[in-house]
Structure formats: C-alpha cells, structure tokens
Amino acid sequence: MNQEKIGKFIQEKRKEIGLTQEQLSSKLGVSKNAVSKWERGICLMDLSLLKPLSKILNISLSNLLSGSDDINDDVDTTIEKTINYSSKKIKKDRKKIILISIIIVLIIVIGYYFFFTTFTVPKIIDTISNNCRNN
Numbered sequence: 001m002n003q004e005k006i007g008k009f010i011q012e013k014r015k016e017i018g019l020t021q022e023q024l025s026s027k028l029g030v031s032k033n034a035v036s037k038w039e040r041g042i043c044l045m046d047l048s049l050l051k052p053l054s055k056i057l058n059i060s061l062s063n064l065l066s067g068s069d070d071i072n073d074d075v076d077t078t079i080e081k082t083i084n085y086s087s088k089k090i091k092k093d094r095k096k097i098i099l100i101s102i103i104i105v106l107i108i109v110i111g112y113y114f115f116f117t118t119f120t121v122p123k124i125i126d127t128i129s130n131n132c133r134n135n
Contacts, residue, residue, distance in 0.1 A: 002067060003044055004040075005041075005068070006038070006066075006067035007038050007039045007040055007041035007042075007067075008041070009063075009067035009068065010038055010053070011039040013059055014035075014039075014057060017056075017058065019056075021036055027052075028045075028052055028053060028056070047083060047086055047087075050065070050079075061079040065079065
C-alpha cells in the first residue's frame with residue numbers, strides 16, 4: 001500500500017463531497033490532525049475506521065486501500081470479511097485479557113485474606129511470647 005497515494009485519494013474524495021478535514025474528523029471521532037496525517041501520507045487510519053471512512057467518502061474499501069477508483073468490487077467482500085474477522089478477534093482477545101485480570105485480582109485478594117486471617121498481629125505476638133517462655 002502506498003500511504004501517500006491513499007492520502008491524496010482520501011483528500012480528493014473528501015473535497016468532492018464538500019467536507020473539511022474538521023468535519024470528516026468529527027464524523028469519524030478522530031482529531032483533525034489525524035485526518036491531516038492520513039492525507040499527507042504520514043500514517044494510515046486505524047483498521048476500525050476503514051468501513052466508516054469508505055461509507056462517508058462513498059467509495060469501496062478496495063478503492064480506499066488502493067488509493068484509486070480502478071479496482072474490482074469483488075475485492076471488497078474479501079476486505080470486509082478480513083476487517084470483520086480482525087474486529088471480532090480483537091474483541092475476543094480483550095475479553096480474555098479482562099477475564100485473566102479479574103482472576104489475578106481475585107487470587108491476590110483471596111491470598112491477602114488468608115494471610116491476614118492466619119497471621120494477624122495478636123497471633124504473631126502470642127507465638128513469639130510462647131516461644132520466649134519456653135526458652
């Protein structure tokens with residue numbers, strides 16, 4: 001993918017529909033600077049923004065990713081499936097991370113509970129006192 005070509009294509013399509021960078025950024029929920037960077041070819045948008053951006057610009061996903069109007073529409077189906085799969089995978093991975101984090105927190109809390117119920121300060125003092133008396 002040629003970032004500069006894609007950026008110029010985004011800029012061209014944005015201007016064709018009469019949107020400013022600020023208006024486009026507002027519709028996508030990103031900063032005006034992000035749109036500016038895309039259009040200058042400095043970086044590309046997040047994967048999650050491909051579908052919304054293509055809809056706003058009234059272009060296909062394959063046109064967006066190629067930076068050209070000369071692309072076969074069959075490619076769109078494959079791209080859309082890939083984006084959907086990636087989005088589902090990211091959500092699934094986030095759920096796993098959250099679940100693992102909750103389990104770790106629970107183990108820590110349960111560990112502290114058992115530690116402090118087993119080894120409270122009075123019990124420790126009694127143990128030390130008993131050891132001193134026996135010696």
